[in-house]
Amino acid sequence: MTSKGITVLGATGSIGESTLSVLALHPDRYHVVALTAQSNTSRLAEQCKQHNARYAVISDQDKAAELRVALAALNCRSEVLAGRQALCDVACLPESEVVMAAIVGAAGLESTLRTVQSGKHLLLANKESMVIAGELFRQEAAKHGTTIIPVDSEHNALFQVLPKGFEQGLEQAGVEKLLLTASGGPFLHTRRQDLQHITPEQACDHPNWDMGRKISVDSATLINKGLEVIEARWLFNARPDQIEVVIHPQSIVHSMVAYRDGSVLAQLGMPDMRTPIAHALAWPERIESGVARLNFADLQSLEFHQPDLERFPGLRLAFQVLEAGGNAAVIFNAANEIAVDAFLHRRIGFLQIPSVVANAMDKCKQGKITGLDEVLEFDRQTREVTRQIVDSLT
Ligand code: NAD
Ligand code: MG
Numbered sequence: 001m002t003s004k005g006i007t008v009l010g011a012t013g014s015i016g017e018s019t020l021s022v023l024a025l026h027p028d029r030y031h032v033v034a035l036t037a038q039s040n041t042s043r044l045a046e047q048c049k050q051h052n053a054r055y056a057v058i059s060d061q062d063k064a065a066e067l068r069v070a071l072a073a074l075n076c077r078s079e080v081l082a083g084r085q086a087l088c089d090v091a092c093l094p095e096s097e098v099v100m101a102a103i104v105g106a107a108g109l110e111s112t113l114r115t116v117q118s119g120k121h122l123l124l125a126n127k128e129s130m131v132i133a134g135e136l137f138r139q140e141a142a143k144h145g146t147t148i149i150p151v152d153s154e155h156n157a158l159f160q161v162l163p164k165g166f167e168q169g170l171e172q173a174g175v176e177k178l179l180l181t182a183s184g185g186p187f188l189h190t191r192r193q194d195l196q197h198i199t200p201e202q203a204c205d206h207p208n209w210d211m212g213r214k215i216s217v218d219s220a221t222l223i224n225k226g227l228e229v230i231e232a233r234w235l236f237n238a239r240p241d242q243i244e245v246v247i248h249p250q251s252i253v254h255s256m257v258a259y260r261d262g263s264v265l266a267q268l269g270m271p272d273m274r275t276p277i278a279h280a281l282a283w284p285e286r287i288e289s290g291v292a293r294l295n296f297a298d299l300q301s302l303e304f305h306q307p308d309l310e311r312f313p314g315l316r317l318a319f320q321v322l323e324a325g326g327n328a329a330v331i332f333n334a335a336n337e338i339a340v341d342a343f344l345h346r347r348i349g350f351l352q353i354p355s356v357v358a359n360a361m362d363k364c365k366q367g368k369i370t371g372l373d374e375v376l377e378f379d380r381q382t383r384e385v386t387r388q389i390v391d392s393l394t
Contacts, residue, residue, distance in 0.1 A: 003031050005095045006281075009087060009111050010102035011035035012043045014212045015125040015151065018273045019100050020047060022281060025288055030281070033096040035078075036087055036103075036111075039063055045070035048078040057081045057090050087111040092118035098281070100151070101126040104214050105337050106379050109133060113372065119144040123280040125151040127231045128337075132330045133375050134234025148235065149280040154180045154228055155235055156276035157254035157267035162236065170238055178232055179256040179264070181248040182307065183208050183271075185220040188249055192311050198350035200343060208251040208271040217340045221353050222307065226318025227336075230329050233322055240322040245315065247305050252294065270294055314354040317361065327367045327378045334382035335360035342390045352393065360386045 006023065010016045016035075023030050034055035037044040041063050048056040048071060056078040058067045064082035071078055081090065091099055091114040098121045101112040108126035113133065115122045117140050124130060130137055141148055150156050158178055166173045186207055187195060204216040211219070218224035229243050246256075251271040258264045269275045270292050278289035309316040314336075321328040339356040342348045348356060364382050369375055 001029060003029060004097050005033040005093075006030050006098045006100065007034040007036075007090050007093060007096040008032070008100045008102060009036050009091065009108065009115075010100075010104065010126070011047055012037040012040045013102055013104060014210065014215075015102035015273060015277070016100070019102065019123075019277050019281075020051060022274050022278050022287075022289055023051065025290055029287070030098075033093055034081075034090040036090065038103075038107075041067040041070045045074055045076060049074040049076040053078045054095065055079050055081055055090055055093075057086050059084055059087055084110070088114040091115040092120070097121060098123065100277075100280075101129070102151075104128070104212055106132060106333060109375070110372075113137065113140065116140045116146045116148070117144055119146050122146055122148045123151050123277070124148055124235075127152050127227055128333050130234050131227050131230045132333050132379065133369070133372065134230070134329070135369065136372065136375070138234060138237070149283055150231075150235055151273070151276050151280050152228060152231065153271075153273065153276050154255040155232060156279055158232065158236060158257060160267045160279065161255075161257045161265040166236060170236065170242055174260045175242070175257055176260050177258040178236060178238055178243050179258060180225065180228055180232060180243065180245050181251070181253050181255050181304075182222065182225040182245055183219070183251045184247045184249050184307070185222060185224075187220055188247070192351075195311070196349055196351050200346065203343070203350060207249075209273075211273075213344060214337070214340055217343060217353070218336070220350070221314045222312035223314035223318070223336050223354065223357070225307070226315045226321070227333065229315075229318050230322055230332075240319065243322075245307050247307050248303065250299070250302055252299065252302055253304075268294060312354075314357065317354065317358060321361075324366070327364075327369050327374070328361070330369070330375055330378040331361050331364045331382045332357060334379045335364075335386045338383055338386040338390065342394075347394045348390060356386060356389050356393070359389050363389070 032051035036057035061083045091111045099115040102125040109129040112129040203220040256266040272291045274289040335357040
């Protein structure tokens, strides 16, 4: 077996750490080429040492010297690269065949897109980039023959249960619906009046999944599911009416495909991201992930019900975004990133997150997207508008 070179963008995050733990189980199969982080130099240095990375990349330019010191202290010889451009540079290194895109938010857009343009295997965790530039990703992937394997557990599940050739069209493949499951987050049963007082700590305490702070808040508002609906639209070339969200509090069924003949195929497993990561890494083969096995005798019950769009208006907004097309997803995502950050800094309340996003969607100009420059410009404008909305509330 030849060893594959892999680069992990966002190595110090939750997905990055899980990816490295799967890689550590397969030292003959994979070797690490580059690892990146925004600012956590000590953790990045430890990871580079452990995985013998050729490049250690820090996107905050001012932290380059600190990273060199941290690497030297560990007697690690990884070459230091720094700055935003370095993220794009390591996304297309000839030594790596596979890139795990695990930066959080639109900050991952350029490096993830660069991976697609380099024709490498892209393992996509950075859902926000697909949400805001889905059409561009599809075009570039087709042009460069890039395989995009979803890591998001729902999309990875769908990828596993869709038939071969689904890219030609879901209808042709006999698919009626993509059923995205959602745990419902920590406040599934919380009354609306009580949602008002939710703290960042409560919002980040997800019942089933251990994740980064931004996606944890998104899961609590169900805006994560909204982003995932849009992600599914682009990954699977689905129409809005072909995507449905089903609340499933146990997070055992990771998503389902309903076929024309009445069959429904599901992928099940423990709620542990190492399963979709291992699947994406080895596809079309299967490798050990280190994840505990599902024990059916231990499962009390599997419940399914409809989402409550009154208490979680963020999900409704996402369906409106899908219908609107154009730059609506860029606005939705950028406004949400600013609102979540404001919530995490205790500047706005939990219920204000979807209302700030809705307000930004009203205020920002509708427009078309024809390339990366427009995406970046609409993203920038939306952030400015949303910051003003947040300022007016505090
Ligand atoms: P995280 O916050 O734990 O980690 C984010 C990583 O990105 C870190 O390595 C950080 O250094 C880096 N980063 C952050 N901001 C950056 C910037 N401005 N420039 C460069 N690098 C930056 O996030 P996470 O939970 O691992 O999520 C990563 C992505 O995977 C997100 O898009 C998320 O939606 C998606 N995802 C995560 C999970 C999960 O279980 N955590 C599940 C499904 C999808
Ligand atoms: Mg998900």
